[in-house]
Amino acid sequence: MTDVLVADHAIEYTYTRSTGPIIGAFLAGLRDKRFVGVRASDGRVLVPPAEYDPVTSDDLTELVDVADTGVVTTWTWNDDPVAGQPFDRPFAWALVKLDGADTGLLAAVDVPRDEMRTGLRVHARWADERVGAITDLACFTAGEGEGVTQGTVGEPVAIVETPIRLDFSYTPGVAASRFLRSVEKGEIVGQRCPKCQKVYVPPRGACSMCGVATDEELTLSGKGTVTTFCITNVPSPGLDPPYVTAWIRLDGADITSMFLIQECDPKDVRLGMRVEPVWAEDKQPNIGSIKYYRPSGEPDAPYDDYKEYI
Amino acid sequence: MSNRVAVVGVGQTKYAAKRQDVSMAGLLREAAKRALDDAGMGWSDIDAVVIGKAPDMFEGVMMPELYLADALGAVGKPMLRVHTAGSVGGSTGVMASHLVSSGAHKRVLVVCFEKQSESNATWALSIRLPFTGGSVTGAGGYFAPVIRAYMRRANAPDHIGIKVAVKDRLNALRNQYAHLKLPDISEETVRESPMLWDPIRYLETCPSSDGACAVVLADEDTAQGTPNRPAWILGTALRSEPTMGAGRDTVNPHAGRDCAKDVYAQAGITDPRQDLDCAEIYVPFSWYEPMWMENLGFAEEGAGWKMVDDGSTSFDGDMPINPSGGVLSSNPIGASGMCRFAEAALQVRGMAGEHQVDGVRRALGHAYGGGAQFFAMWVVGSEKP
Amino acid sequence: MRRDVAIVSWASFETPSEPARNEVEMLLPVIQEALGKVGLSQRDIGFTVSGSSDYLQGFPFAFVGALDAVGAWPPIRESHVEMDGAFALYEAVNVLQEEGIDTALVYAFARPSRGELDRTLTLQLDPYVVAPLWPDARSLAGLQAQALKDKGVDVPDVPPTHVADGAVAVVLAVGDRARALTGNPVWIRGIDHRIEPPALGVRDLTVSPSTETAAKVAGASGLDAAYLHVPYPHQELVLRHALGLNGQTVDAAAGPTMVGGLERFAAAAAAISAGRAKRAVAHATSGPCLQQNLVAVLEGAS
Numbered sequence: 002m003t004d005v006l007v008a009d010h011a012i013e014y015t016y017t018r019s020t021g022p023i024i025g026a027f028l029a030g031l032r033d034k035r036f037v038g039v040r041a042s043d044g045r046v047l048v049p050p051a052e053y054d055p056v057t058s059d060d061l062t063e064l065v066d067v068a069d070t071g072v073v074t075t076w077t078w079n080d081d082p083v084a085g086q087p088f089d090r091p092f093a094w095a096l097v098k099l100d101g102a103d104t105g106l107l108a109a110v111d112v113p114r115d116e117m118r119t120g121l122r123v124h125a126r127w128a129d130e131r132v133g134a135i136t137d138l139a140c141f142t143a144g145e146g147e148g149v150t151q152g153t154v155g156e157p158v159a160i161v162e163t164p165i166r167l168d169f170s171y172t173p174g175v176a177a178s179r180f181l182r183s184v185e186k187g188e189i190v191g192q193r194c195p196k197c198q199k200v201y202v203p204p205r206g207a208c209s210m211c212g213v214a215t216d217e218e219l220t221l222s223g224k225g226t227v228t229t230f231c232i233t234n235v236p237s238p239g240l241d242p243p244y245v246t247a248w249i250r251l252d253g254a255d256i257t258s259m260f261l262i263q264e265c266d267p268k269d270v271r272l273g274m275r276v277e278p279v280w281a282e283d284k285q286p287n288i289g290s291i292k293y294y295r296p297s298g299e300p301d302a303p304y305d306d307y308k309e310y311i
Numbered sequence: 312m313s314n315r316v317a318v319v320g321v322g323q324t325k326y327a328a329k330r331q332d333v334s335m336a337g338l339l340r341e342a343a344k345r346a347l348d349d350a351g352m353g354w355s356d357i358d359a360v361v362i363g364k365a366p367d368m369f370e371g372v373m374m375p376e377l378y379l380a381d382a383l384g385a386v387g388k389p390m391l392r393v394h395t396a397g398s399v400g401g402s403t404g405v406m407a408s409h410l411v412s413s414g415a416h417k418r419v420l421v422v423c424f425e426k427q428s429e430s431n432a433t434w435a436l437s438i439r440l441p442f443t444g445g446s447v448t449g450a451g452g453y454f455a456p457v458i459r460a461y462m463r464r465a466n467a468p469d470h471i472g473i474k475v476a477v478k479d480r481l482n483a484l485r486n487q488y489a490h491l492k493l494p495d496i497s498e499e500t501v502r503e504s505p506m507l508w509d510p511i512r513y514l515e516t517c518p519s520s521d522g523a524c525a526v527v528l529a530d531e532d533t534a535q536g537t538p539n540r541p542a543w544i545l546g547t548a549l550r551s552e553p554t555m556g557a558g559r560d561t562v563n564p565h566a567g568r569d570c571a572k573d574v575y576a577q578a579g580i581t582d583p584r585q586d587l588d589c590a591e592i593y594v595p596f597s598w599y600e601p602m603w604m605e606n607l608g609f610a611e612e613g614a615g616w617k618m619v620d621d622g623s624t625s626f627d628g629d630m631p632i633n634p635s636g637g638v639l640s641s642n643p644i645g646a647s648g649m650c651r652f653a654e655a656a657l658q659v660r661g662m663a664g665e666h667q668v669d670g671v672r673r674a675l676g677h678a679y680g681g682g683a684q685f686f687a688m689w690v691v692g693s694e695k696p
Numbered sequence: 697m698r699r700d701v702a703i704v705s706w707a708s709f710e711t712p713s714e715p716a717r718n719e720v721e722m723l724l725p726v727i728q729e730a731l732g733k734v735g736l737s738q739r740d741i742g743f744t745v746s747g748s749s750d751y752l753q754g755f756p757f758a759f760v761g762a763l764d765a766v767g768a769w770p771p772i773r774e775s776h777v778e779m780d781g782a783f784a785l786y787e788a789v790n791v792l793q794e795e796g797i798d799t800a801l802v803y804a805f806a807r808p809s810r811g812e813l814d815r816t817l818t819l820q821l822d823p824y825v826v827a828p829l830w831p832d833a834r835s836l837a838g839l840q841a842q843a844l845k846d847k848g849v850d851v852p853d854v855p856p857t858h859v860a861d862g863a864v865a866v867v868l869a870v871g872d873r874a875r876a877l878t879g880n881p882v883w884i885r886g887i888d889h890r891i892e893p894p895a896l897g898v899r900d901l902t903v904s905p906s907t908e909t910a911a912k913v914a915g916a917s918g919l920d921a922a923y924l925h926v927p928y929p930h931q932e933l934v935l936r937h938a939l940g941l942n943g944q945t946v947d948a949a950a951g952p953t954m955v956g957g958l959e960r961f962a963a964a965a966a967a968i969s970a971g972r973a974k975r976a977v978a979h980a981t982s983g984p985c986l987q988q989n990l991v992a993v994l995e996g997a998s
Contacts, residue, residue: 006441012438014371014431014434016823017430018335018823019331019332019428020334020824021332021333021337024825027825028824047898052334052382053381053382055895057354057355058383077837077841077854079838081832084815084830085828086830086832094835094836095839104895104898105896109829119842136829163823163828167751167811167816170810171441173440173442174721177442194557199557206717206721209764210556210558210769212765214721214724229457229460230456230459231456231508231509231510234505234508234509235451243509246452247456256557289444291444309558311457311560313794366757367751367756368751370823371823372820373749374779374982376891377820377983377984377987378820378823379894380892381893387890387891388891389786389888389889390889390891391783391786392779393775393777393778394750394777394778406775409787409791409794412793412794413791414793440755548773549774550771551768551771552772553769554760554761554763554764556768559769564771565770565771569770570771
C-alpha cells in the first residue's frame, strides 16, 4: 500500500440568511415566546409556516397564532447526538403538532426515554436568550403550556446567521501522495501518459486527455519557463501585495503549474523568463514546500518554445 | 432536434449585491413568477422543473431542489438540479430543452439562481485543501494570466479591455434588472480604477450579485398558443474538456470552438457574424469579449480585439454583444449563463425593452465555466425552424 | 416516435471506506470496465453525464476533477447533476432521443466515508427553521419508522446510516446500436421521477405518493423483480406498498450516497441480462425520508 497522506479538513462558514416576510414573522414570534403559522389554500394551518403552498404553490400570507402546546405525532430516540444538536446527551426528536396547527414542527423533546410516545402532550421551553432564530425554541417538554398568545407579532426577523462546519479527513489520493512525498524529499516527480507520452506535474494518476492511468514516473530538474502570469494587488492570507503568480512550464513537463515568483521586482517578470524553485528549509509533503520560484539567470526562452503551453 | 422547442416565457429578478428582502425561495419565485406570467401560465400548467446553480457551498444548502420543491410548484412533478460550474446557467437551459425535444414534457420551468450574499464567493472559490500551497485568489487570479497570454498572442492593445468595460456598463443603463448602474463610466474611470489582478482592473471585472433568471420552455403546439411571441430554439450544444490537460489551449479552448460549430450547424448558420444579429455571451472579465469573438468564429484568430476597437460589438455596431450589459453588469453566478440564454430569447421575441436591438431574427446565448473548459450555447430565432 | 434506449454495459465498485484513492483513481477502472465490456472508448460516446455532490467530497467543483477520469479529448458533450447518478441517467435517456446521439456514458461517484454523512445530509433541509437544529439523517429516518409503527406496521430498527464509498458507470445505447453492442440489451421501457414537499410535518411519512406517480408514468406493471434504493430498511416497506409489489423478487440496497440509485440500474440490468429477471423496476431516491423518487422499468429482449 502506498504511503497515502491524510489530513483534517473543515468546511466552515457562518452564512447570513435573509428570511423574507413569512419565515421572518415566525422567527419574530419565537423571539416573543409564541408560535405563528400560516393558513394554506386548503385551510390547514402550517407550522412552521411555508412561504408557498405545498399543494398549489400559491403565495401564503395569512398569519395565524397557534398555541405553545401540542401533541407528538411521531418521534425517535437519538442515542448519539452530533455537534450542533439541541442536547449533547441522548434525547428525543419529534414532530409536534401545536394546538391550532395542522402540521408538525421538528424539535427536540426533553422527556425520559420511557415516557416518550406518540400522542404525548408537550409544551415549548424557551431559550433564556432569544435572538429570532429557530434555536429560541430550546425544546418541548411534557405537559400543558400557556396556550395561544394573541396580539401583534413584533417586527419580522430580517436576517439569521447560520454557522456551518463540517469536518473531513481528506486524502489527495495515491498519485498525489507519491508526488507530495517526493516534494518532502526536495524532488519534483511527474508521471508520463502511456498513450500520448505527455508528462503531468503534479500527477493526478490519470492522463485527463486520454482517460488512462499513469504510473511511469520521472524526476524533473524543477527549473522552468514562465508562460504567463498575474500581478495580484489584492491581499491574500499570508501574502503582501503586490505578488506575482505565474504559470510555469517545468522543463520536461507538458502542462504548466502555478507558483509564486519572488526575489524579483514584479515589474521585471515577463513571459519566457527562466525560473528555478526555492525550497523551504523544513520540507513537508505539501506543495507549499516549494516556497516560490525566482529568476534562474538563464536567457529568456523564445516565444515559440512555450506558446503551446498556455 | 427531434421535437421543436420554444422559449415562451422569461423572468428575471432585479439583480443586486444583496437581496435581503427575500428568502432564497422568494428570490427564485420572483423570476419564476415573471416567466410564468410572460408565458400566460400558472404553476399547474408546468410539467417539470429544472434548476441550476453553482456550488452548494455558496449558500450552504445541499441539493437545494429538495428545499425549493413547493416554492417552484414542483410538488408531484419531476425536478432536476444541474451543476456544471459557471456554465451551469447555459447547460441547465440545454438539459431542460432536451426534456421537451425528447417528447417527455410539454412545458418545463427552468430557474437558475445564486444568492451570493448568503456567503462570499471568493471564500467558496478559494477553499483550500490540505497539501496545496494555494496562492490564487478567486476567479480573477485564475483568469488574469490567460488574459495576459491572449494579449501577447494577439498583440492586443491595453485599451481593449477598457472599451468593453465601458460599453457593457452603458448597455446596462438600458436594462431595468441590471445590478451595476454606472452612468458616469468612461475609459478614464476604468483606466484609473485599481489594478486588482494585473492585467485586470477593478472596473474590468464582474460584480457579485444576488439574483435568479427563469425561462419557460414549451413544445410546438403550446408555443403557438402563448400570449407573447415565442423564441424558437434552433440549436443547443454542450462541450467539455479537462482542466489540466496536456496540450489544451486555455486562451482559445477547443471545447468552445467545437461547441460553436455544433450549434451553428444545427441552426443552419454558416457565417456567424453575418447570420446572427446579436449575441449574449459570458464575459466576467472584459477581455473575454475579444477572446470569445475569436473562439465563436466572429473574428479570425488574433483579430477579436479589432471588433471591439472598431465598435462592431457596441449597441449600434454590426454585431452587438451583450446589449443587456452582460455579466460585467450583473453576476448571480449560477444564473449568469441563463441570463445570457434568456436575453438572447428576449431579443428575438422583440421584448428586450430599452435594450432591444433592431430587427433581431437570430441570436446566440453562450456560457462558459470551470477553467474555461465547460461550454453551453443555444441559438434562438424569431421564425419557426 | 421515441427511440428505444437500452443499458448495454455497467460496472460498479463499493467499499465501506476507500483508504487511498481519490475520485479520479476510483472512477477510472470503473469507467474503463464499463466501456471495455462493449468494446467502446470515450471517443465513441455521444453524451456523458454524471451525478455527485460537492458536500460529500468536501470541496466545491468535485465533478470537475472527476472529469479527468473520462478522457474528455477531443472535447465531449457532457453535463452533470448535483444528484444521485440515477437522475443523470434520466437526463441521458432524454438526450438520446436526439438523432445522431446514439450512446451515453453515465457515472456517479462518492467518498462520504471521509466526512460526517449524518450531519452533511442535514444541509438538505430547510435552511431557516430545520437545518440550524442539525437533525441527523438517521434520526429523520427514525421519525418515519415510528410513524409506520404507529400505524401498526412491523418495522425493523433503524440502523446507523449506511456509509460507503464507491463509483458506478452505466453505458446506454439506442435501438440497433444497442443490439450491435451486446446480445443482451436491457431496454428502459419507461422512466419517471417525482418530488414531494420539503417539510416533513406536511408529508405523510408512511406512504410514498411520488413513487406511486413515477411508477404509474413509467408503466411499472407486470413486474417480476424490483431493485429498490433503500437508505434505511423500513423504507423498503413503504416502497413495496407504493409500487404494489406482491410476490416479486425484491433486492434492496442503500449503496454509497449519490451512487446507490444508479447502482440499482446496474443491479437490475445484471439480473435481466443473466435471465434472473424479465421485467424489473430500478428505483432511486433522494432527500430525507424518500422525498424524491425515480422509477424505471427495465426489460430484456421480448
